[in-house]
Each structure stands twice: as structure tokens, then as C-alpha cells.
Amino acid sequence: MGISSEKLREATAEALVRAGSSFTPGLRAAYARALEVETDERSLWAMRQFLENADVAERRTLPLCDDTGIPHVLLEVGELAEFGGAHLGAITEGIAEGLKRLPGRPMAVLGDEVQRIEQSQGLSLHSEDVIPPAFSVKRIPGDRVRITVLLLGGGPEIRAKTYRIFHKHRLETVVDEVAQWGIEAVRELGCTPAVVAVGLGRTHFEATSLMLEAMARGDLERQTPLEQQITEKINAGGSGPLGLGGRVSVLATLVNIGPQRASGVRIASVRTCCGIEPRRATVEVG
Amino acid sequence: MRPVCLETPIPPEAMAGLHVGDFLEISGVIYAGRDAVLPKIVAMSDAELAARGIDLEGSVIFHTAVSVAGVGPTTSSKIEIEESIAPLSARGVRIHLGKGRLKADSIRALHAHASLFAVTTPSTALLTDRILATEIAAFPELGMEALYRLRVDRIPAVVAIFHGESIFEQQAQRG
Ligand code: SF4
Numbered sequence: 312m313g314i315s316s317e318k319l320r321e322a323t324a325e326a327l328v329r330a331g332s333s334f335t336p337g338l339r340a341a342y343a344r345a346l347e348v349e350t351d352e353r354s355l356w357a358m359r360q361f362l363e364n365a366d367v368a369e370r371r372t373l374p375l376c377d378d379t380g381i382p383h384v385l386l387e388v389g390e391l392a393e394f395g396g397a398h399l400g401a402i403t404e405g406i407a408e409g410l411k412r413l414p415g416r417p418m419a420v421l422g423d424e425v426q427r428i429e430q431s432q433g434l435s436l437h438s439e440d441v442i443p444p445a446f447s448v449k450r451i452p453g454d455r456v457r458i459t460v461l462l463l464g465g466g467p468e469i470r471a472k473t474y475r476i477f478h479k480h481r482l483e484t485v486v487d488e489v490a491q492w493g494i495e496a497v498r499e500l501g502c503t504p505a506v507v508a509v510g511l512g513r514t515h516f517e518a519t520s521l522m523l524e525a526m527a528r529g530d531l532e533r534q535t536p537l538e539q540q541i542t543e544k545i546n547a548g549g550s551g552p553l554g555l556g557g558r559v560s561v562l563a564t565l566v567n568i569g570p571q572r573a574s575g576v577r578i579a580s581v582r583t584c585c586g587i588e589p590r591r592a593t594v595e596v597g
Numbered sequence: 598m599r600p601v602c603l604e605t606p607i608p609p610e611a612m613a614g615l616h617v618g619d620f621l622e623i624s625g626v627i628y629a630g631r632d633a634v635l636p637k638i639v640a641m642s643d644a645e646l647a648a649r650g651i652d653l654e655g656s657v658i659f660h661t662a663v664s665v666a667g668v669g670p671t672t673s674s675k676i677e678i679e680e681s682i683a684p685l686s687a688r689g690v691r692i693h694l695g696k697g698r699l700k701a702d703s704i705r706a707l708h709a710h711a712s713l714f715a716v717t718t719p720s721t722a723l724l725t726d727r728i729l730a731t732e733i734a735a736f737p738e739l740g741m742e743a744l745y746r747l748r749v750d751r752i753p754a755v756v757a758i759f760h761g762e763s764i765f766e767q768q769a770q771r772g
Pocket residue numbers: 376377378379380463464465466467502585586587669670671719
């Protein structure tokens with residue numbers, strides 16, 4: 312039997328609402344670790360507010376933040392699954408349905424190309440008009456389909472950066488550069504503590520895709536030595552939650568390293584996710 | 598540290614004892630606006646503001662959109678928002694509430710007008726019960742980016758910039 316479009320639609324809507332209204336267990340664990348090491352009064356206050364907000368949001372299924380983000384979809388399709396265009400349509404409808412239920416902030420910009428840039432025709436009144444960009448698709452073993460919905464807030468987008476690093480074939484050069492971007496970003500972001508998502512690839516597109524995958528799949532509970540090193544370097548900057556000072560500017564780092572180019576250049580995509588991100592949820596249908 | 602409770606309109610004497618780093622709880626009627634509407638408010642005359650029942654003396658402006666998704670601070674250093682801080686302080690806004698650090702010019706302008714910048718966490722769910730009423734005060738065509746009048750109960754915040762001092766610069770020097 313093929314995959315039911317109706318199930319895909321409902322599962323996607325459910326994933327979007329969960330992503331927008333709850334912390335993952337990994338994010339909660341990262342906060343718990345941070346509260347243990349923090350001593351600064353304002354930093355503790357801010358982190359407890361983030362957690363209390365998440366408790367209320369989860370209990371009452373309310374948005375974690377009024378910037379409900381731009382929905383992004385990571386699709387993993389089993390190599391034995393019968394999957395087609397109608398299923399893609401069902402997932403798109405599921406995103407719209409999830410935005411209606413959450414509810415998402417009605418922030419789709421109206422008008423033609425120029426009007427959208429100038430934001431001269433105002434905004435749609437409908438949450439569901441915020442459409443996702445093209446889905447990212449991967450093949451996985453089996454006959455099921457896995458959908459991950461991510462909600463990407465505007466603050467981290469202002470600070471995110473995809474750029475080249477002349478790394479002299481040394482990992483330390485990459486780590487130092489990424490940490491430096493992170494220090495600058497957490498100073499400006501406002502909604503910290505952050506989770507730093509990093510993609511390292513051959514092109515800007517690949518690095519950004521890897522970074523998005525790090526947000527979707529990265530493990531906030533088990534940090535690699537490389538991830539810990541980046542976190543520690545940024546935390547040494549001392550900007551703290553909301554920039555008010557303290558030991559914890561960054562809760563965790565998620566690094567995803569892809570194929571690399573034969574060259575003295577690495578392309579890094581670094582997104583300093585805010586203190587409610589990654590807002591993610593995964594569902595499987597099949 | 599216990600929070601200082603402030604009620605709008607905030608009298609000058611209530612501002613006098615505040616310092617960078619203090620915890621606040623803000624209650625009463627406040628305004629909410631961001632990128633799209635704040636430059637329009639700056640451009641309005643006192644008479645135009647009064648015609649809409651907007652009184653900025655002792656007021657609080659929360660840098661946020663207002664929508665079915667709730668409220669929460671947006672980045673205050675976005676150009677259109679940050680450029681509103683000096684002129685609106687001059688016209689009586691005592692507290693600009695948002696997030697993120699501000700430039701030296703804004704720190705000086707706040708100081709000149711005895712106004713302050715406070716930050717709050719993005720606690721949309723938590724704030725749901727603390728926003729008692731919302732209504733559009735001006736420019737309804739801007740949707741969630743219109744100027745809103747909110748009746749609020751104990752919005753938590755921390756004083757980030759006041760008396761020419763910025764908590765963000767203190768961190769930068771330490772870091
Ligand atoms: S940066 Fe994150 S928490 Fe802050 S307003 Fe944007 S989405 Fe919300």
C-alpha cells in the first residue's frame with residue numbers, strides 16, 4: 312500500500328505545531344547544564360524565563376515566540392517508498408495547516424517582486440500564507456518517509472553568515488574563525504543563550520544545507536570535543552544571556568562536516584540560533 | 598534582587614532611583630511598535646498624536662509586533678527602530694523595551710532625555726496572561742506592525758542602558 316497523503320498532511324501539521332510550541336529534550340538538557348555552571352544573577356533569571364516560557368508554551372500549545380519563524384522542511388524518503396508529487400503537495404498543505412493551528416504569525420509580505428522587497432503592499436492576514444522555501448530531500452533506507460519541520464526565526468538570520476575561510480589546511484584556523492563569528496553574533500543577537508549551528512562544505516549552498524541539517528539532527532546532549540571547543544571559546548567572550556553578562560552565551564554547538572574541496576578554502580555556514588532554537592520536530596509516515 | 602514595579606505614565610521621580618542591571622516589572626498602558634511604524638510616529642506632530650489619543654509623556658514603547666501569535670521583543674538595533682529612540686525620548690518616551698545592544702549615539706540620546714533602554718526575554722507564551730487588552734492606536738493598514746496600545750500586567754525586564762551606561766559595553770570590556 313502506498314503512503315497516505317492524508318497521513319502526511321496531518322503528521323506535518325502536527326510536527327509544525329510541536330516545533331513551534333515546545334523545547335526538545337536535548338534543549339532542556341542543555342539549559343539544565345547551563346544553570347548548573349552559571350552564577351550571574353541576571354543570566355540565571357534570563358535562562359529561567361526561557362524555561363518557564365517553554366513550560367507554559369508546551370502545556371497550553373502556545374507559540375514559544377511571537378516570531379514563529381519561516382518553516383523549513385527536511386524530507387528523507389525511504390528508497391523503497393512510493394513517493395510522488397501528490398505527497399509533496401500534502402506536506403505543503405500540512406505546513407499551512409500547522410501554521411493555522413499554532414497559530415503562526417501572519418507575516419507573509421504581499422505584492423509583486425518589487426513590492427515585496429519594499430514591503431509597500433502590507434502583509435497577509437493569514438498565518439498560512441508564510442510559505443516554506445524549497446524542501447531539502449535525502450534518500451534513506453527502508454520504505455518510510457521522515458519529515459522534519461524547522462522554524463527559523465528572524466533574529467538569527469540577521470547574524471548568520473556563510474563565507475569562505477582560508478584555513479591553511481588546519482582545523483584550528485576553522486575553529487578560531489567560526490568562534491570569532493559566533494562571539495560577534497552573540498553580542499548582537501539579543502535572544503541568547505544561543506545554539507551555534509555550523510555547516511562546513513564546498514559551496515555556499517552545500518555549507519548552508521549542512522548547517523540546516525545540523526539544526527535538524529544535531530545532538531545537544533552529546534557534544535563532540537570539536538563542538539565543546541567552539542562553545543567554550545564563544546562563552547569566554549562573556550556576553551551572557553540577552554547580552555547581560557555571564558558564563559553562558561552558548562548552550563551547545565552543532566557541527567556538520569560534509570565533503571571538502573581540494574583547496575586551501577573551506578566554506579562555513581554559521582547560524583547562531585536563539586535561545587528557543589533549534590525549533591524542530593520529526594515525524595515518520597509509512 | 599527584587600524587581601522595581603513601574604506603572605505608566607512613569608513620573609520622573611520613579612526613574613531617578615533606577616540603575617543599569619535593575620529588574621523591572623512594568624504595568625499599565627504601553628505602546629507596541631517596530632520597524633514599519635516607528636518612523637511614522639516620529640514624523641507625526643503632537644496634534645496628530647493627540648488626535649489619536651496617543652500621549653508619549655512617561656510612556657513605554659515595546660519593540661514588538663502584535664499578532665495572533667502573541668508579542669515578544671524584536672531586535673532594537675534594526676535601523677528604523679534604533680533611529681526612533683532619540684526623537685521619541687525627546688517627546689517623553691521613558692522606557693524603550695526591546696532586545697540587543699544599541700550604538701553609542703543612542704546611549705547618549707537616552708542619557709540626554711533621562712530615558713532608558715530595557716530588555717526582556719522572548720517569553721511569548723509567558724506573556725500571554727500578562728497582556729490584558731490590545732487595540733490598534735495608529736496605522737491599522739500595517740497589520741501586526743501597526744502601533745498598538747496594550748494594557749499590561751507586570752512585564753518583566755532588565756535595565757540595560759541608563760545614565761550613559763550600557764550593560765552591553767560593560768560585558769564587551771570584560772570579554
Ligand atoms: S531571535 Fe528567536 S527568540 Fe528572539 S524574537 Fe527571534 S525567533 Fe524569537
